[in-house]
Amino acid sequence: MKAFETFETPSAARVNYINAEYGLKSWLLTRDHKRIALLYLGSISFFFFIGGLYAMFIRLELLTPQGDLLASTTYNKVFTQHGIIMIFFFLIPSIPATLGNFLVPLMIGAKDLAFPRINLLSWYIYLLGGIITIYALLAGGVDTGWTFYAPYSTTFSNSYVIAAGLGIFVSGFSSILTGLNFIVTIHTMRAPGMTWFRLPLFIWAHYATSLVMILGTPVVAITILLLAFERVAHVGIFDPAAGGDPVLFQHLFWFYSHPAVYIMVLPSMGVVSELIANFSRKNIFGYKFVAFSSLAIAVFGFLVWGHHLFVASQSVYAGMIFSFLSFAVAIPSAIKVFNWTATLYKGSISYDTPMLYALGFIGLFTVGGMTGLFLAALAVDVHVSDTYFIVAHFHYIMVGGALFGYLGGLHYWWPKISGRMYPEGWGRFSALVIFVGFNLTFLPQFVAGYLGMPRRYHAYPPEFQVFNVLSSAGASILGVGFLIPMIYLVWSMRYGKLAEANPWHLPGLEWRTASPPPTENFLATPVVTWEAYEFAPVEEMRVIGKFRDEEV
Amino acid sequence: MQTSWLPFIPESASTVSGKVDALYFYLSGVTLFFSLLIGGVITFFVIKYRRRLPNEIPRPIAGSHKLEILWSVIPFIIAMSMFAWGAQIYFQNSRPPKNANEVYVVGKQWMWKIQHSTGQREINELHVPIGRKIKLIMTSEDTIHDFFIPAFRIKADVLPGKYTMQWFEATKPGTYHLFCAEYCGMNHSGMIGSIIVMQPTEFDSWLSGNVNQQSPAVAGQQLFQSLGCVSCHGANGEGGRGPTLAGLFGGKVFLNNNQTLTADESYIRESIENPAAKVVNGFNPIMPTFQGQVTPEQLIQIISYIKSLQISNPQSTTPAAPAAKAAPASQTGATPAPNKQ
Numbered sequence A: 001m002k003a004f005e006t007f008e009t010p011s012a013a014r015v016n017y018i019n020a021e022y023g024l025k026s027w028l029l030t031r032d033h034k035r036i037a038l039l040y041l042g043s044i045s046f047f048f049f050i051g052g053l054y055a056m057f058i059r060l061e062l063l064t065p066q067g068d069l070l071a072s073t074t075y076n077k078v079f080t081q082h083g084i085i086m087i088f089f090f091l092i093p094s095i096p097a098t099l100g101n102f103l104v105p106l107m108i109g110a111k112d113l114a115f116p117r118i119n120l121l122s123w124y125i126y127l128l129g130g131i132i133t134i135y136a137l138l139a140g141g142v143d144t145g146w147t148f149y150a151p152y153s154t155t156f157s158n159s160y161v162i163a164a165g166l167g168i169f170v171s172g173f174s175s176i177l178t179g180l181n182f183i184v185t186i187h188t189m190r191a192p193g194m195t196w197f198r199l200p201l202f203i204w205a206h207y208a209t210s211l212v213m214i215l216g217t218p219v220v221a222i223t224i225l226l227l228a229f230e231r232v233a234h235v236g237i238f239d240p241a242a243g244g245d246p247v248l249f250q251h252l253f254w255f256y257s258h259p260a261v262y263i264m265v266l267p268s269m270g271v272v273s274e275l276i277a278n279f280s281r282k283n284i285f286g287y288k289f290v291a292f293s294s295l296a297i298a299v300f301g302f303l304v305w306g307h308h309l310f311v312a313s314q315s316v317y318a319g320m321i322f323s324f325l326s327f328a329v330a331i332p333s334a335i336k337v338f339n340w341t342a343t344l345y346k347g348s349i350s351y352d353t354p355m356l357y358a359l360g361f362i363g364l365f366t367v368g369g370m371t372g373l374f375l376a377a378l379a380v381d382v383h384v385s386d387t388y389f390i391v392a393h394f395h396y397i398m399v400g401g402a403l404f405g406y407l408g409g410l411h412y413w414w415p416k417i418s419g420r421m422y423p424e425g426w427g428r429f430s431a432l433v434i435f436v437g438f439n440l441t442f443l444p445q446f447v448a449g450y451l452g453m454p455r456r457y458h459a460y461p462p463e464f465q466v467f468n469v470l471s472s473a474g475a476s477i478l479g480v481g482f483l484i485p486m487i488y489l490v491w492s493m494r495y496g497k498l499a500e501a502n503p504w505h506l507p508g509l510e511w512r513t514a515s516p517p518p519t520e521n522f523l524a525t526p527v528v529t530w531e532a533y534e535f536a537p538v539e540e541m542r543v544i545g546k547f548r549d550e551e552v
Numbered sequence B: 001m002q003t004s005w006l007p008f009i010p011e012s013a014s015t016v017s018g019k020v021d022a023l024y025f026y027l028s029g030v031t032l033f034f035s036l037l038i039g040g041v042i043t044f045f046v047i048k049y050r051r052r053l054p055n056e057i058p059r060p061i062a063g064s065h066k067l068e069i070l071w072s073v074i075p076f077i078i079a080m081s082m083f084a085w086g087a088q089i090y091f092q093n094s095r096p097p098k099n100a101n102e103v104y105v106v107g108k109q110w111m112w113k114i115q116h117s118t119g120q121r122e123i124n125e126l127h128v129p130i131g132r133k134i135k136l137i138m139t140s141e142d143t144i145h146d147f148f149i150p151a152f153r154i155k156a157d158v159l160p161g162k163y164t165m166q167w168f169e170a171t172k173p174g175t176y177h178l179f180c181a182e183y184c185g186m187n188h189s190g191m192i193g194s195i196i197v198m199q200p201t202e203f204d205s206w207l208s209g210n211v212n213q214q215s216p217a218v219a220g221q222q223l224f225q226s227l228g229c230v231s232c233h234g235a236n237g238e239g240g241r242g243p244t245l246a247g248l249f250g251g252k253v254f255l256n257n258n259q260t261l262t263a264d265e266s267y268i269r270e271s272i273e274n275p276a277a278k279v280v281n282g283f284n285p286i287m288p289t290f291q292g293q294v295t296p297e298q299l300i301q302i303i304s305y306i307k308s309l310q311i312s313n314p315q316s317t318t319p320a321a322p323a324a325k326a327a328p329a330s331q332t333g334a335t336p337a338p339n340k341q
């Protein structure tokens, strides 16, 4: 007689990827994409915490116009290290390496990524890069700004430029490997029936992101290498005193770093597409437009780097071309926002925490994108370039966008990842606190920027103080807002309510296996017969199990 | 506090600041309108279509190509209007007017050294009259800086080994911020100063209160002799073993590789520091490099001397800056404190 085996009902005792093996070695040598995702989750949370501490010092220093809390050299190191850690060690790996790692195989019905060992290797490389960077910080720090502009970085800075650069150089290889792994996996390991246009938009976004990672990261790696070479040997690449060209550095740097901002925000857009569709129980409006706009952003994002050089002595004609292209690349982002909005129409919208983050994302990303138009408009950028307007703009994109998507996704998939529910009340409360704190921190910076306050200033004229006080007040609310989920998520791993296989009643493949999933993800190979976001009555969304011979 | 009567807008004190503000208002209006529209629609949907029954499943809605095209094309058109407006102002400002007064700016960690073409020197201060066009010719002695005057809505990077330019015409007397806007190391936030805008008559008396100065062109002429340029280019730049320099600036140069270029500041600088890079047709690459022998400031003085050598009126080969005539000939580098008004 055959019995049908599923893992539908929650149970703490059941074998899953977390309790399948015990011991440090079973984690450090694992090849399970889900465990590697957790390794990444731990490490990026650590870096987020460090980066946050630096932010706290920045905001404390700027409470008063005088540079009275930190020495100016210390302040310069603090904002540099804040940027380096947040961008290269938190935001770039955040969604791809944690949620992406965990979910790409689950969502396409695969057992693992295409190259599990390379996946583990990527974490070790990331860790090595992180350790080198931490060494740079402890040895004395680096003060060039996260942008490493020459010739300050090659010739004038007396800080640990090469060590910090090396850390970034090394960690870049971990993103290349992750991108490679995703692309091969998405091409070759989709379950039967999982056609390209049945893929969840999260997968499309990760596909586009992976392209950027593979094509862009080598350029920054080479640039950092040249920078180190110039610093040691003064061969005349970037330093004009030796015959080099400092603007060349800026071109190379932004050729990667503009696309890199899309490495940060595209995965987040993928998460938000999932959240908006699933929490309004609607198929996404204009699926193909949303999917292809990710690719369009990834490709055209490589053509706009010169908008960071409008006042850097770039030719006027180049400036006009880059301005035009920057306006053009804003359109695919606008298309996404419109499609998300249309998806809500006649939906069945719930107000669960992940959805609050998704709605927050749309609002904040819209502000970020709209202010991007100000910066793309040449004459206005001349005035606001290198002021707090820029600082506000990219925080709206990178915190309001990338980080909100990450937090929304983390809550949404938390039951799948941990097998436990997070406390919903606390979740909604902290989402609200973060939203309010964020806006209070960064809205005033737009004003200070247009009034002329330059960025990277340790001391500033007193007329800007009111905006800085508001900003620092907002930052303390924001800080508390981030602490709450850190606490309750850890708490819920032990004390949270046990999660069902499909707590949100959704059709995606990741919800058709147990929470947490078994090591092999699905008991049997899933066969996909439904479209993405095809919402069937709850009882029809079966967990994928298998028949086995057993005496009953 | 340096704000105008409008909230959150800095003082507007140049001929372009109003234009930039107008574009800024246009951008603010359009983006605010669309942000509120999107925000309003989302809020409305989120409330109207909130989940009422735990098991309800709304009917799926297919996408609409018409809508997709509509909301791609309309934003594109609006974006193009922003592009055109911004580019137009930018393009206009990129071409300094011919009749502008030149002021030389040298940035170094962490101060601004400024010299008027009439010789007056200032540090971290720039006195200018209203109603006259001022062109800044800027370079750096060390790393990259940026000369930013919020009240004029202008800024441009100041680079080592290169000249950048920006110009303005002030419209309103007052004292305005000068900021370094490109991170340049330890005391970046201290690399600030004032732009002091005066009535023309006041400015002229400020200038004449500072006559005890040597104009950059005169200083350049002395360097031209002491460095030995005269031995090849002639005592008045009339040429010899080296090409004629009189009338060079702004004119066309034919190189021995058949290329043609217009002689500007950067070309002259390169010819002094790295003469072999571009050799004038008909001459041998015999000129030695002067790299390391002249400071960026001295380079500016030599360039300004060469600029003053115009063929059209040969008698002006001796530079004729009015304030400089009275000056004793030996004061390169003297920097008496400028009169403050």
Ligand code: HEM
Binding pocket: A147, A260, A261, A262, A264, A265, A307, A308, A309, A310, A326, A327, A329, A330, A333, A368, A369, A370, A371, A372, A373, A375, A376, A381, A384, A385, A386, A390, A393, A394, A397, A398
């Ligand atoms: C919606 C379209 C967008 C446009 C038109 C736009 C435009 C611009 C422009 C012109 C600048 C340079 C300003 C300057 O340095 O003077 C800039 C800065 C920046 N943008 Fe955007 N942006 C857009 C979206 C984004 C997105 C999606 C991200 C990130 C995911 C982003 C992140 C950044 C960052 C990090 C900087 C400044 C980096 C620095 O100087 O340190 N932007 N943006």
Ligand SMILES: [Cu+2]
Binding pocket: A257, A258, A261, A304, A305, A307, A308
């Ligand atoms: Cu960019």
Ligand SMILES: [Cu+2]
Binding pocket: B144, B145, B146, B180, B181, B182, B183, B184, B185, B188, B189, B191
């Ligand atoms: Cu500076």
